[in-house]
Amino acid sequence: MPTLVIANKCYSSWSLRSWLLLKQMGVAFDEIVIPLDQPDTKEKVLRHSPAGKVPILIDGDVTVWESIAIMEHVGEAYGAPVWPEDxxxxxxxxxxxxxxxxxxxxxxxxxxxxxxxxxxxxxxxxxxxxxxxxxxxxxxxxxxxxxxxxxxxxxxxxxxxxxxxxxxxxxxxxxxxxxxxxxxxxxxxxxxxxxxxxRGAALKEAWIVDADEVDEEAIENYRIAA
CATH class of the missing domain: 1.20.1050.10 (Glutathione S-transferase Yfyf (Class Pi); Chain A, domain 2)
Structure with missing residues (x-):
């Protein structure tokens, strides 16, 4: 079973892309969440990929990073209809x-x-x-x-x-x-x-990434842990 390394679900747009594709294609996978904006974030990500960014798909002895590359691999390795047939x-x-x-x-x-x-x-x-x-x-x-x-x-x-x-x-x-x-x-x-x-998992996260919190008053706060 492949493993997808991702960041906070509340904020990580690139992580969402690969995660959602795997789910929609019916490919079972494990996940590792590495919180953003922590003192050891970079170190933890580098353990899985030399690029130092998420998402990362670890599939046996194959490691794939960058979202589109991950999607192409899912199509090739699992026969998933990643792209339209036409x-x-x-x-x-x-x-x-x-x-x-x-x-x-x-x-x-x-x-x-x-x-x-x-x-x-x-x-x-x-x-x-x-x-x-x-x-x-x-x-x-x-x-x-x-x-x-x-x-x-x-x-x-x-x-x-x-x-x-x-x-x-x-x-x-x-x-x-x-x-x-x-x-x-x-x-x-x-x-x-x-x-x-x-989204349900994202709203339970306790981490706050200040760089992704805009300087304006929210009309709704959905976070369960906030």
């Missing part, structure tokens, strides 16, 4: 997954993932609005072209959905207004039983 859909899914990996920096910076809080709507700047608009465009195009088989970007759940799941949480956490199609997609991700399992 060639055109698969090409777009890989493209938007890579775009998420490298982009959306304004939204990711201004609105760090935080499952324990809910903030009120406010103007978060032109760059954030641009990232939200691009996400909505991706949702619209993917759903219109390839979404007939289910509620996800390409119908069935794929690595592209896992990549965008943390972005969906940010839009909810920061009360960002969305068009109906984008809101429906965000609601689909947030209502997944696997995501609900992740």
């Amino acid at each position: 060639r055109k859909a698969r090409a777009m899914a890989r493209s938007v997954a890579a775009e998420m990996h490298a982009g959306f920096s304004a939204l990711r910076s201004a609105c760090p993932m935080n499952l324990g809080r809910k903030y009120g709507p406010r103007d978060r700047g032109e760059a954030v609005a641009g990232d939200v608009a691009r996400f909505s465009e991706i949702v619209r195009q993917a759903r219109e072209r390839f979404g007939a088989g289910g509620p996800f970007l390409f119908g069935a759940f794929s690595a592209a959905d896992a990549m965008y799941a943390p972005l969906a949480t940010r839009l909810d956490t920061y009360s960002i207004a969305l068009d109906p199609a984008t809101q429906a997609y965000v609601s689909t991700i947030l209502s997944l039983p696997a995501f609900q399992e992740w």
Whole structure:
């Protein structure tokens, strides 16, 4: 059975991506949680990967790091349908997954993932609005072209959905207004039983990462341990 090394579930967007994919693909795994922002965090992560970052998948004598690489390995090693079967859909899914990996920096910076809080709507700047608009465009195009088989970007759940799941949480956490199609997609991700399992564990965590707590008053505090 593989082991997935992750960080705090409340804050770690990259950890969520790989964890959610494994759950959705039905691949059983153990997990190791290494809390962020602790004196020994880096040391503990380096024990598992020379890159010094999570997530890390340890599968026998194979170690894989970086989320997309982990997803590709899951598809190859376990025969999981990580990408859409249709060639055109698969090409777009890989493209938007890579775009998420490298982009959306304004939204990711201004609105760090935080499952324990809910903030009120406010103007978060032109760059954030641009990232939200691009996400909505991706949702619209993917759903219109390839979404007939289910509620996800390409119908069935794929690595592209896992990549965008943390972005969906940010839009909810920061009360960002969305068009109906984008809101429906965000609601689909947030209502997944696997995501609900992740969030339930996140809300029980005692760790607070100051860097991911924005300087504004929350309208809701969901954390059980806070």
